[in-house]
Amino acid sequence: MSKKTQPRNTVTALTERPHAQVLIVGGGINGIATFRDLALQGVDVVLVERGDYAGGASAASSHMIHGGIRYLENGEFRLVRESVQERNGLIRIAPHYVKPLQTTMPIFSTFSGIMNAPLRMLTHKQRSTKERGAALIKIGMTIYDSFSRDGGSVPKHRFLTKKAALADMPALNKDLKYTGTYYDASVHEPERLALDVLKDGLAAAQGTGSAATARAVNYVEAAGTRDGGVVLRDRETGEDVVFTADVVVNASGPWTDLTNQAFGGETKFMGGTKGSHIVVHNDELLEATKGRELFFENNDGRIVLIYPLKGRVLIGTTDIDADPSQPAVCTEEEVDYFFGLVEHVFPQIELNRDHIVYRYSGIRPLPRHEDTAPGFVSRDYRIVDTPIAGLPGTTVLSLVGGKWTTFRALAAHLSSDVTTKLGVARKVDTTGMPIGGGKDFPTTDAQRALWIKSHRDGLDESVVEGLLERYGTRAAEVVDVLTDGPVEPLESDPSLTRAEVAYFAQHEQAVHLVDVVLRRTNLAFVGGVTIDLLDELADVLAETLGWSTEERADEVQRTLDVLRESHGVIVPLHTAAQPA
Numbered sequence: 117m118s119k120k121t122q123p124r125n126t127v128t129a130l131t132e133r134p135h136a137q138v139l140i141v142g143g144g145i146n147g148i149a150t151f152r153d154l155a156l157q158g159v160d161v162v163l164v165e166r167g168d169y170a171g172g173a174s175a176a177s178s179h180m181i182h183g184g185i186r187y188l189e190n191g192e193f194r195l196v197r198e199s200v201q202e203r204n205g206l207i208r209i210a211p212h213y214v215k216p217l218q219t220t221m222p223i224f225s226t227f228s229g230i231m232n233a234p235l236r237m238l239t240h241k242q243r244s245t246k247e248r249g250a251a252l253i254k255i256g257m258t259i260y261d262s263f264s265r266d267g268g269s270v271p272k273h274r275f276l277t278k279k280a281a282l283a284d285m286p287a288l289n290k291d292l293k294y295t296g297t298y299y300d301a302s303v304h305e306p307e308r309l310a311l312d313v314l315k316d317g318l319a320a321a322q323g324t325g326s327a328a329t330a331r332a333v334n335y336v337e338a339a340g341t342r343d344g345g346v347v348l349r350d351r352e353t354g355e356d357v358v359f360t361a362d363v364v365v366n367a368s369g370p371w372t373d374l375t376n377q378a379f380g381g382e383t384k385f386m387g388g389t390k391g392s393h394i395v396v397h398n399d400e401l402l403e404a405t406k407g408r409e410l411f412f413e414n415n416d417g418r419i420v421l422i423y424p425l426k427g428r429v430l431i432g433t434t435d436i437d438a439d440p441s442q443p444a445v446c447t448e449e450e451v452d453y454f455f456g457l458v459e460h461v462f463p464q465i466e467l468n469r470d471h472i473v474y475r476y477s478g479i480r481p482l483p484r485h486e487d488t489a490p491g492f493v494s495r496d497y498r499i500v501d502t503p504i505a506g507l508p509g510t511t512v513l514s515l516v517g518g519k520w521t522t523f524r525a526l527a528a529h530l531s532s533d534v535t536t537k538l539g540v541a542r543k544v545d546t547t548g549m550p551i552g553g554g555k556d557f558p559t560t561d562a563q564r565a566l567w568i569k570s571h572r573d574g575l576d577e578s579v580v581e582g583l584l585e586r587y588g589t590r591a592a593e594v595v596d597v598l599t600d601g602p603v604e605p606l607e608s609d610p611s612l613t614r615a616e617v618a619y620f621a622q623h624e625q626a627v628h629l630v631d632v633v634l635r636r637t638n639l640a641f642v643g644g645v646t647i648d649l650l651d652e653l654a655d656v657l658a659e660t661l662g663w664s665t666e667e668r669a670d671e672v673q674r675t676l677d678v679l680r681e682s683h684g685v686i687v688p689l690h691t692a693a694q695p696a
Contacts, residue, residue, distance in 0.1 A: 125325075126333035126625065127350050131357045132326035136162040138534055139346060139361035141338040141375055143167075144174040144481075145310050146497075146518045147367035148332075149527035150534075152317035155330035156544040157535060161317075162330075162361070164348055166337035166368075168631045170310035173369040174520070175635065176391060176444070176478020178421060178432050180409075181206050181214050181521050182300040185260045195496045199521045200263040203301050205547065206524070210554040212588030213309040217302040217423075219409040220285065222461055223294040225249040250275070250294045257298055273298035287404035287462050302409070303520065304425070307635040308586065311624060312552030313523075315590070335627050338368075340378050341506030352627065363534050364507060366514040369481035370440040376514060380506035385516045387484035392446035392477035393432035394454050397643055401429050401458065401465050414457045422458060426642050428473060431458060438479050445682060446475040473643025475684040483516050497526055499533055511537050553588020573599045582611055586637075594619060608649040612637070617656040627661075629654050629671040630678050640679060647689050650675060 123131065138154055140147050143165025151163040165171075183200035184192070206214040226249050257273040274297050276284060281295040288295070303309055314332060321330035339349040345360040368375040370388035377383075402424055410422040423430045431454045438444055451469065458467050483498070497517035504512045513533060518526050528546055535542050550556075558564040568580045571592050579598075583591035598615045606612045620626040620636040632653055633640050639649065650672050658668040679685040 123350060123353055123355065124333070124627075126331070127336065127353075127355075129326045129328065129331050130162065130164075130333060130336070130348065130359060131355075134345070134357050134359045136160045136331070136359075136361050137538055137540075138162070138363045138365060139164070139359060140365045140367055141346075142365075142367035142369060142371075142515075143169045143314075143332070143334060144172055144367065144369050145170060145306075145313070145520055145523045146369070146515060146526055146530075147365070148310050148314045148317070149523040150365060150367060150530045151330070151332060152313050152320070153527040153531035153544075153546055154534060155317040155320040156546065157531065157540065157542050158322070158329065159535065159538065159540060160329045162359070163314075163317075163332040164336040164338060165332075165334045166351065168334050168627070168635055169314060169332075169625070170307045171631075171635060172371070173388075173478045173481055174310060175307060176393075176476055177303075177306050177520050178391075178393065179302050179304070179306060179423065179425060179430060180217075180300065180421075181303050183260060183263060183521070185256055185298070185300075192496060195522075196260070197263045198525055199519075200260070202522050202525050206303075206521075207301055209524075209549060210303075210309060210312070210551040210588075211559055212553045212557045212584075213305045213312070214301050214303050216299050217409050218297060218407070219300050219411045220295050220297045221253060221412050222281075222288055222292045222410065223250045223253055223296060223412075224289075224292050226251060226293060250296070253296050257296055260298065271299055285404070285406055285408075287464065289461055289463050297408075300409070300411075302423070302425070305586070305638070306520065309551070311636075312554075312588070312590065316552055332625075334625055338375060338378065341380055341504070344507065344509055346379070346507070361510060363511045363513065363537050364504075365530065365534065366502065366512060367530075369518075370479040372481070372514055372516065374440065376502060376504065376512075379504045379512070381502060381504040381512075383500075383502060383514065384484055385500065385514060386440065386481065388438060388440055388479040388482045390436045390438035390444050390477055390479050391433040392444075392450045393430055393475065394446065394451060394472050395425075395428045395430050395474040395641060395643070396467065396471040397428055397473050398465070398467060398471045401462065401467065402427070404462050404465060405429065410461055412461060414460060420457050422461065426638060428642055440479050443682070444477040444479050446477040446684065450477075451475070472684065474641050476682070481515075481517060497522070499530055513537075553590035555589055557588050558584075571595055575599065575603060579603065579613065583616075593623075597623070606649070606652050608646055608652050609639070609644065614652075614656050617653055618660045621657055621660045626657070628674070629657055630675045632657065633675055633679075640683060640685065643685070645679065645685065645687055646691065647687055648691055650687070 137160040140151050140163040154161040181203050183196050183203050261272045276295045278293050317330050321328040335351045337349045337351055338346050340347045342358050345358040347356050348359045349356050366372055366375050370386055373383050373386050405424045414420050434450050455467050500514045502512040502514045558567045572580050573595050583594050587594055597619050604614045620632050626632050626636055639645050654668050654672050676687055
């Protein structure tokens, strides 16, 4: 029998004991962080995710960990203060993935927008002005700095006039009048950070298997209710189990209303908007950024970004009302929009579709906003008690909103609400607690060299260095796995070894080939996928997961389909050396 028709160990752990104090539905960053927080409190908690971990809205981020300087104009001072504090905190507790990022705003006027800003704050409607001027931006940056006084996690902002600005960044549009430069932060590996948070939660469990007090499984859907419990469906085998819990947390992001509907409840909490991005390989544009994020207002009033990352340039994002029941894809119109905003800032740089190596789109988990302009919809969150007829003896909490930057604080808030419902005292505060491979992470070149040297265990130094980059100090666990067998680099990508690919399946719950290509690695993001690479990865996973020849071929085809349909990536079916 194929292993694909047999339940996974993680699923068996649910079916053998179909009850927990808390069931979290949704494995995005907020659901995962809440899982971690509750596990640390000793709560018996289960998390289920209908797809792969961090594969929904969490996978469609701008890779930013930011205070949200533009939210000041919305009057969301509480959110900005919390976001800046959490940004500074993540730089300290997750330094392997979250790093300070110098950000420059090109400014084309002096006083534009200063009269309309109060009206925008009060009405949340886009006013007639096409851009914010230097005076308004200077005020915003000064307020922003005031929220960052925590011992200097990031430097204060600086303003340059035209001559100095163009000397600083020569490729910028010569029509600008000023630049304002400040610091935020970026998350280089968002999906891996989510996995790190998940692993922290699993590690906090008491017991093992079905007796574990923290259990998590992907590709399991909360499909409805029956007999007072939640019907959990294994999307790999189609098997159902009725699972009961004292508290159910609906953390399914933009799909929150759809999840409640599946439970038999009618809610209208969500009103998400679609945000798309493209990733381009253009050396001239990469050089022009000088290693900084360009964060600015396009001529339609939309705040957008150009961000150098992993030798590529990320360009985003749009803000378009969208239906969460439909797949979100980056359209050709959005691509044209991105090209226009690059031309606005760097008019001498030629960019075309041949430069695009990857594109992606997702729906933000924003609250319902009626006639509020999309850009002014609150990025804050709230937690709502939600009566569900199909779960009469269960407390259901729906999470509305939330974003990457505030995931730790949000999880602490939501976890506190849950423990209050359970009558359980909190015993762990996650403020300042290192996340996964961020613990004892070497932050200087000397510390890094020493760590690599002391953890080589006979492996090549470059291999250990790559592992430290991908996992932080959790690389030590991966080194232990790799040294148990031959460390054989992939022929199509020597930065990965066969043992590490197997590790994704054995220790990180990678179920499909696409999980590895999109979320356990950056292979697709940087445009590094070839048919030879897919074949090599599939060979390793087939051996590890027990796929048949037919299943292996299906996995390759499915990955090709997802790359083409969702990310605009056409993978040639022959190598360059072979005739087409």
